[in-house]
Amino acid sequence: MPSRTSSTPRVAVLADSDTRWKWGALTAYRIQPGARLDGFLLRGRATPTVRQLEEVGARAATLREIRGVDFVRTVDRTEYDIVVLSCVGGAVQAMLHGLARSWAGADSRPVVVTGYVGVVYEKLADGLLLRHGADVVLANSRHDADRFRDVYRGVGADGAAVVECALPFLGGAPHTGEGTVGTVVFAAQPSVPESRADRTYLLGRAAEHARKHPDREVLIKLRSKPGEHTTHIEELPYQKLGTKLPGGLPANCRLVYGNMGEVLDRTDLMVTVSSTAALESLHRGIPTAVLTDLGIREALGNHHFLGSGCLASWDELDAGHRPAPDPDWLARQGVAAGGPPSGGGSYESAFDAARAKVTALRTADRLPPLAPYYTPRTAPGYLPQILARHGLDPHGEPLAGHTEPDARTGGLRQVARDTVREAARGAYRHGVQRVAPAIRRWGQL
Structure with missing residues (x-):
């Protein structure tokens, strides 16, 4: 059994998509520097491909694909100090119940950590209550931490697990542009907007911007290739829409893949509807525009940027406008505009509280049993279906047909x-x- 005071903790990270693997792995390293990390990829529609994992770049000592019901059996409480659940809310809830059942009555167990991969603009109550029961629920900003505690308080649940930190993948060199725009990046999203007309419109406007500014390079940054999935389903890939765009894409406008941080290294203007990439861009001091062309709507997620100073339209960008972010808004979102300041600025200390809490729990003599808010008593019409999707019954036990491990032969x-x-x-x-x-x-x- 690993020592609770070991200087090299072992961490198991369960993720169900490429972006959640990135968040989970990088969060593990932020909250427990030097840890040995074992990665588990939850088998499902969004299980990342080798290419996607290479693009993300977060490394692990071991990495394997697994069913949820087998993860519950595999994570030996005596082997790991910390378990990071970096999954959609339903999967987190199922794992919490499964692990609670598996570890029932044990003298010690790993610390369980969860959170969100980026901007939380929809299903706030639903997602939070599905994550309740973890020892630590990370909030990526002061804004989120306040909202998370309000939700838990509103249902009479304990909000002590909520800990403010920041997105773990912010960083990179501060933007040093001197007023000129050489490269414009449109950060596309898999499911926002949804309709063919809206997605074709945005692609067309990016191409039009390139034609109006032949001295600029316009990059359409894509998350996945056709056939690959990420956190959200992409029914209408921009790759396919681009082949049918009247006039096609001009020579100075092209589709690109790759690590977002590396793309931002050469970006002078970031444009998006509501991607978390906007926060990465703002953190580095890159002029960032959140599009209003399709309205400011909850369905688009751009309402999250109200008060940011970043809302703008393609017409305004075509005319030379460069949004200036509001410093107070940035501070509440856990963003250090201009990049992480030298000498230990706000971003460097953003993980101190989470690191301290996880370490205190890891070295405690005993942890209480995992106790999610949802139980067969509080949500008898909801919880069973959530757990059944991952092969568990309402009490966290494997369902018939899922009792045998999925051994690899x-x-x-x-x-x-x-x-x-x-x-x-x-x-x-x-x-x-x-x-x-x-x-x-x-x-x-």
């Missing part, structure tokens, strides 16, 4: 199983990206 049998699984994923993605939208269109006729 060698040779041809494993190849066959992997082939079938990849074929099933391909069929699912085809259904999501092609068949489902067509059915919705037919339904509107």
Whole structure:
């Protein structure tokens, strides 16, 4: 069993997409520097590909794909000091119940940490209550920490687990541009906006901006390639829309992939609808525009940027406008405009409280049992379906048919199983990206 005072803690990170793997792994290193990290990728529609993992760049000592029900069995409480659940809310809730059942009556257990991968602009109460029960619920800003505690207080749940920190992937060299714009980056999002018309409009405006400014390079930064999934489903990839854009993309406008931090190294103007990339950009002092062309609406998430000073339209950007962010708004969002200041500024100390809390819990003589707010008594019509999606019954035990571990066998049998699984994923993605939208269109006729 690892020592509770060990100088090299072991951390297990469970993630269900490329962006959540990035958040979970980098958060683990922020709150426990020098830790040994074992990665687990939750098997599902958004399980990241090798290419996506390489693009994210967060490293682990080991990395494997796993079912949720097997993760509950695999995470030996005597082997790990900390478990980071970097998943969608329902998966977090299922793992909390499964781990609580697995560790029931134990003298000691790992510290369980969870949180959000970026801007929280929808399903605030739903997502938070599904995360309740973890020892630490990280809030990426003072703004979020206040909201999180209000939600827990409102249902009579304990909000002591909420700890303010910051997004773990902010950083990079401060922007040094002197008023000129050489490279414009449009940070595309998989599901915002949703409609073909709106997505085609945004792509067209980016291309038009490039034509009006032939001295600029306009980059359409994409999160995934067709067939890959990320945190959200992308039914209408910009890659496909670009092939049908009247006039196509001009020579100085192109689609790019890669690590966002590396793309920001050469960015002079960041444009997005509501991507968390806006916070990365603002942190480095890069002029950042949050588009209003499609309205300021909760469905788009750009309402989160009210008061930021960053709201602007493509027409304004075409005319030379460069938004100036509001310092007070940035401070509440955990963003240090201009990049992390030297000498230990606000961003460097943003993880101090989380690091101290996790270390105190890790070295405590005993931790109380995990106790999520949702139970078969408080949510009998909701909790069972959440847990069942991950092979667990309402009490956190494996359901019939999920009791045997998904052991990996060698040779041809494993190849066959992997082939079938990849074929099933391909069929699912085809259904999501092609068949489902067509059915919705037919339904509107």
